[in-house]
Amino acid sequence: MRKILGRMSFVLILVVFMIVVPGFEANAQQLVIGAIYVGSVNDYGYNRSFHDALTEVQKTLPGVKLLEAENVPESAEAERVMEGMIQQGAKLIFPTSFGHQEPAFNVAKRHPDVYFYHAGGWMMSANFGNYFGNTQTAWYPMGVAAGKMTKSNKLGFVIGIPIGFAVGNVNAFELGARSVNPKAQTIVVVTGGWSDKAKEAAAANALLDQGCDVVAMHVDSPATVIQTAEARGAMSIGFQSVEARALAPKGWITGLGFTWAPFFTDVAKSVIAGTFKAQSVHWGLGPGGMVAIAPFGPAVPPDVRKLVTASADQVAKDFNPFTGPIVDNTGTVQIKAGESWGGDKMGDFKWYVEGVVGKVQ
């Protein structure tokens, strides 16, 4: 019913425009962009980062119309939603959840004139590209911040499922922390799901009970972990959306958020100009990158801010934290001296670095 109403009102608006403003349609509306989200855009997390970026694209490029659909399941239903968007004139579609990959690829096959960029996948064709932010190296400056701020030298990290990318985030975090504080330990607690809120609260409590005074997280929405830490007077480092700082007015240190706007703007421009090229794009920190550092909280002193910013600049330039020799927490050398792991290896972490308390499998 809502879909029908939505379409009706869209057609109505279209008709009004065509009658009232002749010629307006062709000039002003250069591109219709569709975006589908697996959750709600108000989650202070992953979904919000895409919504914020597309809103920014709309500001930069006048004449872009945005069609958004929240809570789109990772099933054939996603195909129907995208087909609906194409019927409404969408020429560029951003399926944003990992599980939207195959439904989107199916739709892309049926509509070679519509362009797709999928977040976090690997599938590609002439009109279907993929992209994601390199978060792993970006966690290094977060570790620097945590290592400087901690008093107990115990840092907590709540992760949903220990996939390689999440393990890599933890590893860079600990490497960064130890670069400024050799005593810093990172304790990992796995909840077993990306969105089990009650367990995230219990996990954060377990870490705080253990004496951690800084917690970080890699789950869908950082809200529960940050608020649990804030309520117990601990500090937090956010992830997914830089807006999460609103949840911890006292204990917020800093955080990482995705900034897709520069990339989305480039893609939208290429579709308008007719020069779209499907690629596999992976950008990290830095101007125009896909990952950005959130503003610092009030508790962070100026010298720490300077140190973190400098470390982030180094990572953005050419510094790779995963440069050997790197030893795991059982004492085995995992990256030999002289070797380093690049962006293609970020999903391959099956071990935690020295200083991390936890086990991957």
Added chain:
Amino acid sequence: MSTPLALGVIAGAILSGTSLLYATLGETIVERAGIVNLGLEGILLIGASTGFAVTAASGSAYLGVAAAAAAGGIANLIFGWLVVMRRANQLASGLAMMFFGIGVSALVGRPFVGAVISGLPKWRPPWLAALAWVKSTTLFNYDFLIWIAVPVAVLVWWLLFETRWGLGVRAVGESSAAAFASGRNPAVVQFQALFAGGLLGGLAGAHLSLSLTLTWAEGMTAGRGFIAIALVIFSKWHPLRAIAGALVFGGAEALQLQLQARGADISPFLLDMLPYVLTILVLLAWGGSRRHAAPAGLGRTFYGTE
């Protein structure tokens, strides 16, 4: 300072066991009246989202708790209409109510995703707050739903086993025909039990969203409604044993997270199974014994006596 494992587990057990206890108490009343409500998960979700929505909109967490309880009660009345008035199959209706709850809670909660609430106020007796081993944990720093959880369990026990009303509920649960013959109206008794159970289910949901997590997310109960149904069996349909059951199950979850935080050399996936392994063991240990059997009329539909 780090907390000893036992303290951490007890603190965690109380925090996550509270909502389990309310849900279990609610389901116990309902099952004592002869009705299985597999839709408990949906009731929890409706309670969690309604409570969060009302709190976010009004700014009062207490109003949110009241709304959550009312919403849970009303949802159970709808279930009652299906299985008592329309005499629909309880198991099928229960599952349908679960999906109904998932959908309704998503609809109600959607505009409020990401809202920031301050949640239920917490209170710790000052003389306890002075103790160092208390201060470093969440122990005794509780909202009113935790403080009254055990008294509520005692109240439910008293209602079920010490009052005429409770006798009626249990009579209907054992045999609707016998209760009917003794002058009770089974339909009325079951509706009362369902409403009371729904209120408690709503409170269980409210505690999750308004105290434990301070967020609303779709499907955030993550199967706790089903754990509560297993807990009813674990506690042998007895409200006081439900206290122990909720603590054991809450403790199992807390233990696995606390062990991880202590760097115990056990796979997180193995630890994750702990609560469920416990459920299976309990069902195995108590299955098939006459003494631990369910109310005799559980799940049976009463068609009247003619």
